[in-house]
Amino acid sequence: MRLSSLAMTTLGVTAVTVAAFAASHANPALEGAVKARNAQMGMISYHTGLLGSMAKGETPYDAATATAAAENLAAAASMNRAVLWIAGTEQGAVAGSRAKAEIWSDAAGFEEKAIGLETAAAAMVEAAGTDLEALRGAMKGVGDACGACHKPYRGPQN
Amino acid sequence: MRWVLRVGVVLAVLAAGLGWVLTRPASLPDTFAAGHVPDPDNGALIFHAGGCASCHTAPEAETDSAALPILAGGLPFVTEFGTFYAPNISPDLDQGIGEWSAQGFARAVTLGVSPQGQHYYPAFPYAAYQRATPGDVIDLFAYIQTLPPSEVENRPHDVGFPFNIRRGLGLWKRLFVAExxxxxxxxxxxxxxxxxxxxxxxxxxxxxxxxxxxxxxxxxxxxxxxxxxxxxxxxxxxxxxxxxxxxxxxxxxxxxxxxxxxxxxxxxxxxxxxxxxxxxxxxxxxxxxxxxxxxxx
Missing domain, CATH: 1.10.760 (Cytochrome Bc1 Complex; Chain D, domain 2)
Structure with a gap:
């Protein structure tokens, strides 16, 4: 009795482990896309952070630094989505993904929000080198664009 | 033994009477916001501060801060007491609050009582809104009257016994609403x-x-x-x-x-x-x- 329950437990744990392994290693191509997207989000957040700390007054305003940060932000925002947002990489299907299935079922809506960030980032490139007041004004546009896409298309943190 | 019964009946009637008084929906004094000239521009700020659009726009409505919100209602609030649906508070004359007076609106927002004298459920956060100044409440009403009307019908709340007895909310307010x-x-x-x-x-x-x-x-x-x-x-x-x-x-x-x-x-x-x-x-x-x-x- 004890042996058999131990055997069952072992079997169960093995099954779960195998399943988890299979899920996370099911498709390296899908996993790679999710990793690349998360890296892209990291790039966006890093450069937005440089601009944000000037907007908040935590670091002194510097036109050259702000412009550099804004240009990288714009570059990260405008990466070609065709090879990043590939089907089958929604939350639950690939580890580390918080992408909602709506990204693919409502592709036009997602595209519109993505272009919204490109537009806001382009406005930031203009504003960042102008002066601190312009930078602070453009910050809200970038924040709105992030939120406008995260609200409908990003799943909850687990 | 009959006197015990008699006293019991008298006490029960007194208790019911007391309960009736304690649960009575309150009214505002006629002097509420007396002499205040409504300012819809300030009302717009009060509207944003109050977060009215977050609950009273239709759940499927696209949030576009540039467009005027349509306060059609319909958002469900699932709670342990039942499911509440946000009402239509657009200025539509039939389905919304277009026929309301400013005083009626102020009574709803600050006392949680409808123009028909019924208690609202506290899914509507009047326990917080009652701290708003009379002028701000009147301005808010003036602003909401400028928004587009919606003909969407209100969805009745789905609330079981005993919470479906709205009169009981009078006691809830006495216990939990503090000015x-x-x-x-x-x-x-x-x-x-x-x-x-x-x-x-x-x-x-x-x-x-x-x-x-x-x-x-x-x-x-x-x-x-x-x-x-x-x-x-x-x-x-x-x-x-x-x-x-x-x-x-x-x-x-x-x-x-x-x-x-x-x-x-x-x-x-x-x-x-x-x-x-x-x-x-x-x-x-x-x-x-x-x-x-x-x-x-």
């Missing part, structure tokens, strides 16, 4: 933030936990609570748990960025949409209030 502010302060900036946060913005409705009857626990003010949606928790925002600076909070209320440059999620994304439309001084005041909260672990 005074929770946080004591002499600082005028913090006072402004308190007016917004404890009143219009009704932050405590989510950030403070509730007792079994749904009353807010004032001893755990803003110290976090289970998420009403059932998933996860609403964070403690007192200095015992929140390490953000005042500048972090202002930036968050303006752009939705956390100090890590993630963006606000869930219901808070809606709150940021509303707060971002206030004057910066008001966002700063709310930030000052949050930093002045008593630390509760």
């Amino acid at each position: 005074d502010f929770v946080v004591a302060t002499d600082n005028p900036v913090v006072q402004r933030g308190r007016y917004l946060a404890e009143g219009l913005a009704h932050c405590a409705e989510c950030h403070t936990s509730r007792n079994a009857l749904g009353g807010l626990d004032r001893t755990g003010w803003m110290a976090g609570a289970p998420n009403p949606s059932g998933k996860g928790t609403i964070p403690n925002i007192t200095p015992a748990a929140l390490e953000w600076s005042e500048a972090d909070l202002i930036a968050y209320f303006t752009s939705g960025f956390t100090p890590d440059y993630d963006s606000a999620g869930g219901e808070m994304a809606e709150v940021v949409e509303n707060l971002s439309q206030l004057p910066e001084a008001d966002r700063a005041a709310i930030a000052a209030y949050v930093k002045a909260l008593p630390a509760i672990p």
Whole structure:
């Protein structure tokens, strides 16, 4: 009795482990896309952070630094989505993904929000080198664009 | 033995009478906002501070801060007492509040009583809104009257016994609606933030936990609570748990960025949409209030 329950437990744990392994290693191509997207989000957040700390007054305003940060932000925002947002990489299907299935079922809506960030980032490139007041004004546009896409298309943190 | 019965009947009648009196929907004095000239521009700010659009626009409505909100209602609130549906408060004459008087609107917002004299359920945060000044409430009404009407019919709440007896809410209000502010302060900036946060913005409705009857626990003010949606928790925002600076909070209320440059999620994304439309001084005041909260672990 004890042996058999131990055997069952072992079997169960093995099954779960195998399943988890299979899920996370099911498709390296899908996993790679999710990793690349998360890296892209990291790039966006890093450069937005440089601009944000000037907007908040935590670091002194510097036109050259702000412009550099804004240009990288714009570059990260405008990466070609065709090879990043590939089907089958929604939350639950690939580890580390918080992408909602709506990204693919409502592709036009997602595209519109993505272009919204490109537009806001382009406005930031203009504003960042102008002066601190312009930078602070453009910050809200970038924040709105992030939120406008995260609200409908990003799943909850687990 | 008959006298026992007689006394019992008399006591029961007295108790019923007392209950009737204690649960009676309140009215506003005729002098409410007397002489105030309605200002719809200020009403627009009150509307954003109060977060009215977040609950009263249709759930499927696209949020576009440039367009005027259509307050058609319909958003469901699933609670342990039943499911409540936000009503149509657009100025439509039949389905909305187009026929209401400013006084009737003020009674609804500050006392939680309908123009027909019925108690509203506290899913409508009048326990917070009652702290709004009479002038701000009248201005809010003037602004809502300028918005587009919607002919969408109200959906009745789905609430079982005994919570479907609205009269009982009179007792709930006596127990859990307190006019005074929770946080004591002499600082005028913090006072402004308190007016917004404890009143219009009704932050405590989510950030403070509730007792079994749904009353807010004032001893755990803003110290976090289970998420009403059932998933996860609403964070403690007192200095015992929140390490953000005042500048972090202002930036968050303006752009939705956390100090890590993630963006606000869930219901808070809606709150940021509303707060971002206030004057910066008001966002700063709310930030000052949050930093002045008593630390509760």
